[in-house]
Amino acid sequence: MKGEDRFVEKLRALLPPSERVRIGPGDDAAVVAASGSDLVLTTDLLVENVDFLPEEDPEAIGRRALAINLSDLAAMGARPEFFLLSIAFRPERGEEFPLAVARGALTRAEPLGLDLVGGDLSAAEETVVCVLLGGRAEGELMTRAGAKPGDLLFLSGWPGRAAAGLRLARRRGRAFDSVSSPVSTALSPEEEQELLSAYRDPEPRLTLGLFLGRERIAHAAIDVSDGLGIDASRLARGSQVRVVLEQERIPISRAVASLANAEAEDAMEWSLSGGDDYELLFAAPPIFAPRLEEGRADWGVPVTRVGWIEQGSGTVLRGPDGEVDVSGLGHDHLERS
Amino acid sequence: MKGEDRFVEKLRALLPPSERVRIGPGDDAAVVAASGSDLVLTTDLLVENVDFLPEEDPEAIGRRALAINLSDLAAMGARPEFFLLSIAFRPERGEEFPLAVARGALTRAEPLGLDLVGGDLSAAEETVVCVLLGGRAEGELMTRAGAKPGDLLFLSGWPGRAAAGLRLARRRGRAFDSVSSPVSTALSPEEEQELLSAYRDPEPRLTLGLFLGRERIAHAAIDVSDGLGIDASRLARGSQVRVVLEQERIPISRAVASLANAEAEDAMEWSLSGGDDYELLFAAPPIFAPRLEEGRADWGVPVTRVGWIEQGSGTVLRGPDGEVDVSGLGHDHLERS
Numbered sequence: 001m002k003g004e005d006r007f008v009e010k011l012r013a014l015l016p017p018s019e020r021v022r023i024g025p026g027d028d029a030a031v032v033a034a035s036g037s038d039l040v041l042t043t044d045l046l047v048e049n050v051d052f053l054p055e056e057d058p059e060a061i062g063r064r065a066l067a068i069n070l071s072d073l074a075a076m077g078a079r080p081e082f083f084l085l086s087i088a089f090r091p092e093r094g095e096e097f098p099l100a101v102a103r104g105a106l107t108r109a110e111p112l113g114l115d116l117v118g119g120d121l122s123a124a125e126e127t128v129v130c131v132l133l134g135g136r137a138e139g140e141l142m143t144r145a146g147a148k149p150g151d152l153l154f155l156s157g158w159p160g161r162a163a164a165g166l167r168l169a170r171r172r173g174r175a176f177d178s179v180s181s182p183v184s185t186a187l188s189p190e191e192e193q194e195l196l197s198a199y200r201d202p203e204p205r206l207t208l209g210l211f212l213g214r215e216r217i218a219h220a221a222i223d224v225s226d227g228l229g230i231d232a233s234r235l236a237r238g239s240q241v242r243v244v245l246e247q248e249r250i251p252i253s254r255a256v257a258s259l260a261n262a263e264a265e266d267a268m269e270w271s272l273s274g275g276d277d278y279e280l281l282f283a284a285p286p287i288f289a290p291r292l293e294e295g296r297a298d299w300g301v302p303v304t305r306v307g308w309i310e311q312g313s314g315t316v317l318r319g320p321d322g323e324v325d326v327s328g329l330g331h332d333h334l335e336r337s
Numbered sequence: 338m339k340g341e342d343r344f345v346e347k348l349r350a351l352l353p354p355s356e357r358v359r360i361g362p363g364d365d366a367a368v369v370a371a372s373g374s375d376l377v378l379t380t381d382l383l384v385e386n387v388d389f390l391p392e393e394d395p396e397a398i399g400r401r402a403l404a405i406n407l408s409d410l411a412a413m414g415a416r417p418e419f420f421l422l423s424i425a426f427r428p429e430r431g432e433e434f435p436l437a438v439a440r441g442a443l444t445r446a447e448p449l450g451l452d453l454v455g456g457d458l459s460a461a462e463e464t465v466v467c468v469l470l471g472g473r474a475e476g477e478l479m480t481r482a483g484a485k486p487g488d489l490l491f492l493s494g495w496p497g498r499a500a501a502g503l504r505l506a507r508r509r510g511r512a513f514d515s516v517s518s519p520v521s522t523a524l525s526p527e528e529e530q531e532l533l534s535a536y537r538d539p540e541p542r543l544t545l546g547l548f549l550g551r552e553r554i555a556h557a558a559i560d561v562s563d564g565l566g567i568d569a570s571r572l573a574r575g576s577q578v579r580v581v582l583e584q585e586r587i588p589i590s591r592a593v594a595s596l597a598n599a600e601a602e603d604a605m606e607w608s609l610s611g612g613d614d615y616e617l618l619f620a621a622p623p624i625f626a627p628r629l630e631e632g633r634a635d636w637g638v639p640v641t642r643v644g645w646i647e648q649g650s651g652t653v654l655r656g657p658d659g660e661v662d663v664s665g666l667g668h669d670h671l672e673r674s
Binding site for chain 2: 005022023026027028029030031032033034035036037038039040041042043044045046047049050051072073075076078082084086087088117118119120121122123124125126128130132134135137141143144221222223234237238
C-alpha cells in the first residue's frame with residue numbers, strides 16, 4: 001500500500017462515526033447528506049513563512065487552519081458541519097506530518113461535531129495547508145452588506161494581540177537575536193501566553209456569530225483577519241457606507257500595550273493593522289448596545305462598541321487630532337509579509 | 338483598495354449570473370442554494386514542479402486543476418455544480434497571475450454551467466492551486482466498493498498518454514537537452530499534440546461517468562490519476578476483490594508506443610504506472626460489454642474491456658509469461674516526483 005493510502009487508513013481511524021457523512025475520506029469524493037438549508041462554504045490557504053513559522057508544531061498548524069475557517073463561518077452566522085483538509089509538505093517528513101496536522105484540526109472539530117470528510121496530499125518544498133469548511137445557514141446569514149447609517153460598530157476581543165504574539169514568537173525563534181531578552185522582561189508569563197495563544201491558537205467567535213445571526217442583531221459582519229483598518233473598510237465598501245472608528249474606544253489589551261512599549265512600537269498601529277486576530281467586527285442598531293456590552297459570559301469574549309456607521313464612504317479613525325484614513329491598514333495577501 | 342480586493346472585483350466581472358449562487362466571491366464565505374440531493378465534494382492540490390512545470394501557462398494550470406477535480410466527480414457519477422479556487426503564488430507576479438488561473442478554470446466550468454463561488458489567495462514561493470469542487474448525486478453514486486466477482490473491468494481512453502506527454506514537455510522545456518531532437522522526429526505533429534494535450538489538458542470523462550451512474554451500469558469506479566496499477570489496486574481493496582488486468586487488452590495509443598520506442602522505454606510500463614491520465618476504470622457485469630464497447634460516440638472516448646474481477650485480493654497483470662503484481666505501479670503523492 002502506498003503512503004497516501006496508509007495515511008487515509010490512519011486518518012479514518014481517527015474519525016468518529018457520523019450520520020451526516022455518507023462517504024468519508026478514501027474514495028474519489030466525499031458525500032455529505034442533503035439538508036434543506038443553504039450551504040455556506042469558505043476556504044483558506046495557510047503557507048509556511050507567511051501564515052506560520054517553519055518550526056511550528058504541525059498539530060498547531062492544523063488547529064489554527066481550522067480556526068481561521070471557523071472564524072469565516074462565525075462572521076456569516078452559519079453553523080459549521082464538515083471540512084476537507086489538503087496538505088502539501090516535504091515528503092521526507094513522512095505521513096506522520098499530515099496526520100499531526102489532521103489531529104490538530106480534529107481537536108477543534110470534535111467539540112463542534114464537525115466532520116472531516118476528505119482532502120488531498122501532495123509533495124511540496126513549502127508546507128501549504130488548504131481547508132474547505134462547509135456549514136449551513138442558521139437564522140439570518142450575515143454578510144458584509146447591510147450596515148446602515150445610524151448603526152453602531154462593535155468588535156469582539158482585543159485587536160493587535162495576534163500581531164504582538166507573532167512578534168514574540170519570532171523573537172523566541174531567534175535566540176541569537178540580541179533584542180530578545182528585553183521582550184520577556186516586559187511581560188508577565190501570563191501576558192506572554194495571552195499574546196502567543198492569540199497568534200498560534202486563535203479562538204473563532206462561533207458562539208457570538210451564531211447568536212448575532214440567530215437573533216437578527218447584526219446588519220453586517222466581517223471577521224478581522226487582515227487588520228481592523230482594512231477589514232472595516234471592506235465592511236464599509238460592502239455596505240456602501242462610511243465607517244468611523246473612535247480611537248479612544250479601541251480596546252488595547254495590557255499585554256499588547258506592554259510589548260509595544262518594550263519594542264518602541266505603537267500599540268494603536270498594531271491594533272489597526274495587525275492581522276490574524278479573527279475577532280468579529282459588526283454593525284448593529286444602538287438598541288442592542290447594552291445587551292452586547294454585557295454579554296461577555298454568554299459568548300466567552302467581551303464585545304466593545306468601537307465606532308459607528310454613517311452615510312458616505314471610506315473608513316477613518318477619529319481621535320484627538322481629527323480623522324485619519326485607516327482603510328489601507330492591514331495585511332495584503334498579494335504581498336509577501 | 339488592496340490587491341486581493343482588486344482581484345475579487347476583477348474576478349466577479351468574469352462570472353455569469355447564477356440562480357444557484359446566493360453569495361459569490363467577496364464575502365467571508367460563499368452561499369449555495371439548498372438542494373434535496375446529497376452533496377458530493379472533492380479537492381485537489383496542484384503544486385509547481387510536482388503537478389506542473391514552473392514555466393506552465395497559468396490559464397493551463399487553472400484549466401487542468403478544474404479538470405482533475407471534474408474527473409473525481411465523473412468517477413462518482415455526480416454532476417458538478419460549484420467550485421472554490423485558492424491560489425498561492427509569488428506576489429511579484431501580480432494579480433494577473435491568479436486571474437489567468439481563474440480564467441483557465443472558467444473555460445472548463447462555463448460549458449458545464451459550473452459556478453465559481455469563492456476561494457483564497459496567498460503569497461508563496463512555489464505556486465500551489467487548491468480546487469474544491471462540489472456537485473450532486475444523480476442516479477446511483479459509484480464508489481470504489483461494490484465490484485463483484487464475475488464483473489468485467491473497463492477503461493476509457495488510453496493509459497500512459499499523460500506520462501508520455503510529460504516526458505515530451507520536459508524535453509521541450511530543455512532545448513539544451515541533447516536527447517531532445519530524436520523525440521520530435523519519432524512522432525508526427527498530431528501525435529505530439531495528442532500526448533502534450535493528454536498531460537496538459539486532460540479531458541474529464543463526465544459524460545461517461547454520468548451515464549454509468551444514471552443507468553446503474555458500473556458496480557464500482559475510480560479515476561486513474563496515479564497510475565493504472567495503483568488505482569486498480571485501490572478499486573480491488575475498496576471492493577475486497579482481486580483485479581486481473583489482461584496485458585493484451587490494455588490499449589496503447591500509437592503515439593505512446595512511438596515515443597516509448599524512441600526513448601527506449603517500455604510503453605506497457607508507462608501505461609501501468611504513468612499517472613495523470615484521468616481516465617475512468619470501472620467494473621460492470623458482462624451483459625453491458627457490447628453497449629460499452631460500442632458507445633464511443635456517446636461519450637467522446639472509447640471504452641475497452643481490460644480485465645475482470647474475481648474473488649480474492651490483489652491486482653495482477655496477466656500476460657504471456659504469467660501474472661505479475663502491479664498494485665504498486667503508479668505515483669505516490671508522498672514521494673517527490
